[in-house]
Amino acid sequence: xxxxxxxxxxxxxxxxxxxxxxxxxxxxxxxxxxxxxxxxxxxxxxxxxxxxxxxxxxxxxxxxxxxxxxxxxxxxxxxxxxxxxxxxxxxxxxxxxxxxxxxxxxxxxxxxxx
Amino acid sequence: xxxxxxxxxxxxxxxxxxxxxxxxxxxxxxxxxxxxxxxxxxxxxxxxxxxxxxxxxxxxxxxxxxxxxxxxxxxxxxxxxxxxxxxxxxxxxxxxxxxxxxxxxxxxxxxxx
Numbered sequence: 001x002x003x004x005x006x007x008x009x010x011x012x013x014x015x016x017x018x019x020x021x022x023x024x025x026x027x028x029x030x031x032x033x034x035x036x037x038x039x040x041x042x043x044x045x046x047x048x049x050x051x052x053x054x055x056x057x058x059x060x061x062x063x064x065x066x067x068x069x070x071x072x073x074x075x076x077x078x079x080x081x082x083x084x085x086x087x088x089x090x091x092x093x094x095x096x097x098x099x100x101x102x103x104x105x106x107x108x109x110x111x112x113x114x
Numbered sequence: 115x116x117x118x119x120x121x122x123x124x125x126x127x128x129x130x131x132x133x134x135x136x137x138x139x140x141x142x143x144x145x146x147x148x149x150x151x152x153x154x155x156x157x158x159x160x161x162x163x164x165x166x167x168x169x170x171x172x173x174x175x176x177x178x179x180x181x182x183x184x185x186x187x188x189x190x191x192x193x194x195x196x197x198x199x200x201x202x203x204x205x206x207x208x209x210x211x212x213x214x215x216x217x218x219x220x221x222x223x224x225x226x227x
Contacts (some may be wrong), residue, residue, distance in 0.1 A: 004156070009135065037215075040122065042202065042219035043157075050212065090156055101206045101213045105156030 023091030030096035136203030
């Protein structure tokens with residue numbers, strides 16, 4: 001079974017703090033993704049990575065950065081958290097091959113920025 | 115651009131069939147997916163269909179694809195309370211050498227006992 005874990009289920013931070021969200025997958029997947037999920041907006045892609053040290057901007061990268069130093073770990077960084085970044089953050093991974101692009105999701109981190 | 119739209123809410127009685135609909139705009143989609151998100155959990159793949167197929171059946175689940183109208187539906191037969199969840203439609207296509215997946219807004223299915 002593929003397992004994607006996220007470092008925290010719930011997180012409360014203050015405006016201006018630097019926030020790290022960690023994601024680890026144990027299936028040797030090449031691709032990893034960070035999404036945020038907001039009611040009525042579905043999932044929106046923040047950043048993704050298709051290899052170690054590689055990163056690509058998604059649809060809403062502003063205010064975020066990422067790090068992929070090891071294949072199994074993909075970190076999302078909020079350099080200076082703001083209240084509009086209060087959201088559910090979902091990490092996902094998928095293998096690199098032709099065909100279906102099934103993504104495997106972690107349980108999510110609900111971040112509240114006060 | 116790409117857009118995937120779903121209605122936000124659906125309520126059905128236990129034992130009835132549920133039909134969740136999705137429309138998408140990108141005609142170059144290669145695969146279309148249905149994911150399920152149970153409360154407090156991440157998304158889990160339910161089923162997928164290749165874009166050159168019209169229908170796929172998997173136990174209680176039936177996926178119908180109308181490529182001309184860019185319409186995808188998920189039918190759940192004999193809906194149970196355990197089917198209560200948010201259902202996301204998603205489509206993937208090649209974008210700049212990568213396979214890009216776009217998710218819909220999600221439909222919250224409420225099953226009334």
